[in-house]
Structure formats: structure tokens, C-alpha cells
Amino acid sequence: EDQVTQSPEALRLQEGESSSLNCSYTVSGLRGLFWYRQDPGKGPEFLFTLYSAGEEKEKERLKATLTKKESFLHITAPKPEDSATYLCAVRRSGGYQKVTFGTGTKLQVIP
Amino acid sequence: EPEVTQTPSHQVTQMGQEVILRCVPISNHLYFYWYRQILGQKVEFLVSFYNNEISEKSEIFDDQFSVERPDGSNFTLKIRSTKLEDSAMYFCASSRDTNSPLHFGNGTRLTVT
Numbered sequence: 001e002d003q004v005t006q007s008p009e010a011l012r013l014q015e016g017e018s019s020s021l022n023c024s025y026t027v028s029g030l031r032g033l034f035w036y037r038q039d040p041g042k043g044p045e046f047l048f049t050l051y052s053a054g055e056e057k058e059k060e061r062l063k064a065t066l067t068k069k070e071s072f073l074h075i076t077a078p079k080p081e082d083s084a085t086y087l088c089a090v091r092r093s094g095g096y097q098k099v100t101f102g103t104g105t106k107l108q109v110i111p
Numbered sequence: 112e113p114e115v116t117q118t119p120s121h122q123v124t125q126m127g128q129e130v131i132l133r134c135v136p137i138s139n140h141l142y143f144y145w146y147r148q149i150l151g152q153k154v155e156f157l158v159s160f161y162n163n164e165i166s167e168k169s170e171i172f173d174d175q176f177s178v179e180r181p182d183g184s185n186f187t188l189k190i191r192s193t194k195l196e197d198s199a200m201y202f203c204a205s206s207r208d209t210n211s212p213l214h215f216g217n218g219t220r221l222t223v224t
Contacts, residue, residue: 034212043115043202043215044154051210087154097142097159097209098167104153 002027004102006088012108013078021073021105023088031093033071035064038085038104047086078109113137115216117203123222124193132188132219134203143186144204144213145178147171154202160186193223 003026013019025033032051036044048057050066057064061082063074073086085104091097116135124130136143145157158168160178175191186205190197200220204213 032210032212036215038154041217041220043204043217044213046212046214049212089154091209095209096167097144097161097206098156098169099144099213100156101146101154 002090002092002100004088004090004100006086006102006105008105009103010106010108012110013075015079015109015111016077018074018076018078020075021086021107023071023073023102024069025071025088025090027090027092027100029093031091031096033066034089034091034099035062035071035073036087036089038087044087044101075107078107080109080111083107083109113139115203115205115214117201117216117219119219120217121220121222123224126195126223127192130190130193130221132190132201132203132221134186134188134216135184136186136203136205137214138184140205140207140214142166142206142209143178143180144206145188146202146204146215147199148202148218149199157188190221193221195223197221198223 005024007022035047038044048064053068085106087104089099089101091099118133143160148154158172159166177189200218202218204215206213
């Protein structure tokens with residue numbers, strides 16, 4: 001069974017204080033690893049897809065990286081509007097459509 | 112930018128009643144999904160749908176649940192006889208193919224009383 005573990009569960013940062021969120025995964029052949037942002041009462045909003053170890057993607061203050069066992073979401077100089085829950089998810093290879101989510105990291109950025 | 116739309120945003124029903132949750136996926140997407148999120152818990156897979164049939168389902172998706180694509184644009188989730196534990200946010204999602212990410216709607220909050 002695919003497993004996704006995210007840490008920490010919650011993170012409180014001062015505005016401008018950079019940090020990283022961790023996603024450890026176990027999957028029988030990785031087809032893709034996805035990062036999403038979820039605001040309260042809303043659906044997950046897609047951020048990045050990573051397909052193979054060593055791959056990196058960037059968008060504004062966010063940068064996602066991937067190894068064979070984990071992924072990191074690096075947040076550089078965060079702003080209060082970056083406050084949200086960040087979700088990691090995996091899809092296994094072999095034609096499967098199901099995407100399995102972790103429990104998320106709730107990020108709060110204090111002005 | 113195209114998006115997934117879900118209606119209603121909030122549904123209140125009594126235990127034992129049937130509910131239908133509706134979704135309009137992104138128009139050029141071929142794969143459709145339902146997920147649920149119980150308050151404070153993770154987003155859980157229910158079912159995926161491709162080419163007018165269920166392609167994968169979880170153990171949560173038992174005989175009380177069904178999905179349908181009644182026309183070229185809508186995708187529905189029916190819960191036949193709701194239970195208190197069905198109270199959750201239900202998210203519809205779609206993807207272009209099995210390499211692409213899922214794009215989610217903003218959910219229907221189902222409250223069973």
C-alpha cells in the first residue's frame with residue numbers, strides 16, 4: 001500500500017524566515033509526486049509535479065525537490081499569504097489513476 | 112483558466128436519505144475522481160472513473176456509493192442511505208491523463224444529521 005508521511009504537522013514562521021517541509025513516501029514504482037496547497041474550506045490547489053529523483057521545480061517563493069525516498073518543499077522568505085496547509089501526494093506506476101495524499105503540513109507565517 | 116465546479120457547496124441531509132453531489136470536470140480531461148476529507152483528517156481517495164466506468168475504488172466506496180456521468184459534462188456521486196459518518200467534504204477532481212496532476216473543485220460540505 002502506498003504511504004505518504006509529512007513532517008512537521010505544523011510550522012510557524014516569521015515573515016522572511018525560510019524553511020523546508022518534508023514528505024517521505026513509500027510506493028511501488030513512482031509515477032509522479034505532487035504538491036498541493038489547501039486553504040481552509042477549499043479544495044487542494046495544484047502546485048508542482050515531480051517525476052524522477054533529482055528533479056526540481058520552482059514557483060515564486062516555493063521550490064520542490066525529489067529523491068528516491070522523499071521530497072522537500074522549500075519556502076524562501078515566506079509572506080503571510082503563504083499560510084496554508086501543504087499536501088504531498090503520490091501516484092504509483094502501472095497505469096493507476098489513484099493519487100494518495102499525506103496528512104499535510106499546516107504553515108502559519110506571522111507578519 | 113478552466114476549473115472544476117461542484118454543486119451544492121453545502122448539503123444538509125437526514126440519516127438514511129439519498130444525496131447526489133454534482134461536479135463539472137474540466138472539459139478536455141478524461142479521468143474523473145471523488146475524494147473525501149473528514150474534518151481535520153487527510154484527503155482520502157474514493158473512486159476514479161474513465162471511459163464511462165469505474166477504474167479504481169477504495170474500500171470506503173462500498174455498495175451505498177455510486178458514480179455516474181449522465182451526460183457529456185456532469186459527473187455525480189450518489190450516496191444511497193447516508194450515515195452520520197458520511198459527514199465530510201467531498202471533492203471532485205479531474206485529470207487529462209495518468210501522468211497529469213489532479214485538479215480539484217472546492218468541494219461539497221455534506222452534513223448528515
